Amino acid sequence: MSMKILTIFGTRPEAIKLFPLIHALEADPRFVSKVCVSAQHRAMLDQVLAIAGIEPDHDLDLMRPDQSLNALTAALLTGLGRVMDAERPDWVVVQGDTATAMAGALSAYYRKIPVGHVEAGLRSGNIHHPWPEEVNRKIIGSIATLHAAPTETAAQALLRENVDPQTVHVTGNTVIDALHWIVARSEVERGLVSGLADLEARFAGKRIVGMTSHRRENFGQGMRAIATAVRRIAARADVAVIFPVHLNPNVRGVMHAELAGLDNIALIEPLDYPHFARLMAISTLLLTDSGGVQEEAPALGKPVLVMRETTERPEGIEAGTARLVGTDPGRIVAETFRLLDDEAAYAAMARAHNPFGDGRAAGRIVELLAAG
Template sequence: MPNTLVPLPCPGAGRRVPEVCLIAGDAVAATRLAPVVGALRGRGRVRPVVLACGDDAAAATEVLSGFGLATEVLVELARDGQRTGRAAAQLLAGLDHAFADLAPDAVVVQGDSATAFSAAMAAFWQRVPVVHLDAGVRSYDLTAPFPQEGHRRLIAQVSSLHLAATPDAAANLGDECHRGPKVVTVGSTAVDAGFDALDRYVRHRDDRVQAVENAVVAGEVRLAVVAVEARDWSTAAATQLLHGIADLVLTCPDLEVVLPLPRGPLRHLAYDMLGRLVRVTITDPIAQPELVCLLSIAAALVTDSATLAEQAPSFGVPTLVLGGEPGTWAEPRHPGHPWTAGSDRAVVARIAEKLVLSHVERQTTAPTPNPFGDGFAATRCEQALQWFLGLDDRPEEFAPHR
């Protein structure tokens, strides 16, 4: 395609194996990249080099180690209130040196973080092709989320291969004139990561959570998992959410709620507001295998995590994604898609109750395929990278059944 930075065709048999750098800037990116790294290592035709970098490099490294993957920590920033632009500049300089030393054949970035943007620009300036995983996500509002929406659009401009999770994301890219064979719909690698995590599950480290799981499996209670990022919530919004959860528990007498939270202000607030409710279990953050196991048996999920929201339909679990203005809410556009709502007490309680009460009805109907992925996204990503590097045919694209 014209005006597209692409690598030269790979050398033939007997020559070096091409190297691809994958950039993990936080736990979310690590979770979504891990299946791709595993697929690349499994085939052995492309050598993956994992760089964990940015202010959340330690979290990324911990997640990747859970998948049995080693990392090379490049830059671990201590932000301490440092402005995003200054931190990104430091990261950009470090990545520029790394790409100059490694001379990779391509760089894979995931999502819309400042780390992904910095890595994409560093690679572009080194004339290294950029591959964007989870490309095409758009809000069409540069102020929300800020600065992520700007990062998404700018990364797209310098990317040579766009790996979109869904046909909707691919259509968004098409609207911006990113079309043709270098836009590949692969499905969400978060779904792959969820299945992998479930395979690694042994038991819960918290005996209280294990007791809840046992009761759910025995059919004695239903379960709602509430999983939110503590650092992203203001006190006012968190208060509304926790009031809504309390109302939900009081309305549904057979419902157990598991609420994992790190130690800090939000956890203290949760204990103050929910600590006297015997059917609410507040626990430390739960590792991916344990969390996905809970998700697989839950009646409903309440979260602000896109990763969990994309994994939930694989288990037939309806989801309420929290975000946006208080009092707002929207029903799913398609089967398997989540409800969305702001952090409003009445809305959270009402929609969550609706999802929990639909549990019996869902058990009597055929499951809806997950519209976000089928567990083979990483394989498609690996095949797309091979095609891009001149090693294989272009993969068949993910097409969810609706």
Template sequence: MVNTLVPLPAPCPPGRVPEVCLVVGDAGAAVRIAPLAGAMAAGGRVRPVVLVCGHGAGAATAALAEFRVGTDVTVALAADGQPTTAAAAQLLAGLDRAFADRLPDAVVVQGDSATAFSAAMAAFWRRVPVVHLDAGVRSFDLTAPFPQEGHRRLIAQVSSLHLAATPEATANLAQEAHTGPKVVTVGSTAVDAALDAVERRVAHADPRVRQLADAVAAGYSRLVPVVLEAANWSASAVDAVLHGICDLVLATPDLEVVLPATGGLRARAEEALGRLVRVTITDPLPQPCLLGLLSTAAAVVTDSVTLAEQSPSFGVSALVVGGESGTWTEPSRPGYPWAAGADRAVVARITEKLVLSRRPAIPEQRVADGNPFGDGLAAARCAQAVQWLLGLRERPGEFVPARP
């Protein structure tokens, strides 16, 4: 295999099922790893071992449980608030001990977090093949996002198998000389998670959200979920987006907004939007409930790349907010999100455009086959690619987005 830094494992002896460690560091990674864990368990040719670690271990465990995936190993950090370097050192040591206690046949890391980077290095140093899920995401600027762009590139250097979600990600890897059979375009497992969650139709615990969802499904109202992490935003940027949502609601009489939030974001949301009847501010929603709302939405406003990848499966346009105030871009192709800086007027104007371009409809009428990020079969392709890496089957076919 071209450019494989870690020797491929020898075939397992008869009767032994290879163990593949799936590393999860936060709730976002859990959404993308859970479908892969399920596909591996269902296939039976490898045994998934789910390891959660870092400060986000509790949230990751809860998110995995929402997708009916259990946790096998936990690597905890001593305390919050320590410097990044100290946390990374502690995490590396903990992961190394975990791999020593239960040496896996391969380790799967997702994305570009410090957890993913630490797990990749710990596995590499023990000569365990590294599989990178969501490989090939690039800004080509080491300062933005920092340090994530550096993590992406460094993980690529020690990976034996790159699972790229889209052809664009595969092309990015090719620019860095990561080519050949070890790069597989699989689609986004986040799309698999969305379709699975909506199919299960989990009821909303909050009666306000349940009543609103019924009204939207019946066609009485339009819905815009506003889902923000805003972890690295300034207070002024958060306020600009929230006031843009306020302007949107006032300008669209049949529009309902659901905004899950906690902590400082919730306080600012209550201040900016709490007096509006058609805005429902809730505690953070379980992923299946949130995705159920997304499936009936007229549009979604978010800073989550995951939601932006999931929304086209339901024919829902996404506005991804963040970045420089006053800027905005149209999608480069159907299904891709709009983007806007944290600007009150821009957020209100673009979201209103997206909302008015679509009428409410029941979920069965909204599922689209043209999601450029995935088709719901990404986890199966990923599981097959890992089996191929371990010498258990032929290399799988690749994801090819539908033409617009």
């Protein structure tokens, strides 16, 4: 009898990291794959679903403007609970650290359904950075029956929290599976990444700094400080900044007020996954407060400067693929210029081994689910 797996997610990063696993489950006759999305990120989520060819069986469409975490979490618990009661899955699979993932694990726990946690064990050690993601991960970690840790460091973090060692497995990160898949597809279907052609022509001869910023803990003064740094970086004649601006008004309002209209800065709409992979590929380096970029960019040989005080992905820092720079404008500018001007410093980061996986994580997780 086939095992029913209900995979739950709601944001673009979750969709990227879960579509390789969903593809693998759908291709395996041992499983019946069901997908539920919360639409915690509506437009950005839909982009990934379309590219990956995934049609959710359930779409809760829960996000509302300026929705509080209290309201979102309550809606998630009740909505996901109804889906689980209807589907009665053998496993619930969640990914990462979002409110959707946390509520999905908690709803499954209330029904005594085992939970598989993809990208388990990431810890910054500070419950307010990243906020609220650090606590979301810890909640899921106390519930899950299967912990698919992307690295040995993540696995050890779980063991230090007294998670049963029999449930912890190092699988690699599925984001590397996804990146390999989209790069290979884009090489065949060049139209998937043609949308950046005008910017590539506009900034020909310049070194491109790709940028993302959206973390809640950086809202307010942190965002303004980041904008100040970017303005200084883009003042260099040999540099251009391409910044897909997150839809959150706490990001968009600050960045457009501070950076709009500057010659060497392109503030663009959020990119779909193929175009974001292309942005990473054409960039000299990445400035980000995102988690996923810390994993993806090193697979393309691109140094990452992380505009946060802590990271739950210390493997990149230890391997030398990423560097924490916080939100102080002076430090962001200094570290960026160091990579732009010091060939040896750049090469040391660009050539460092990517610790986040080999592109075969989804297959390993499928076998773990099959083993029950």
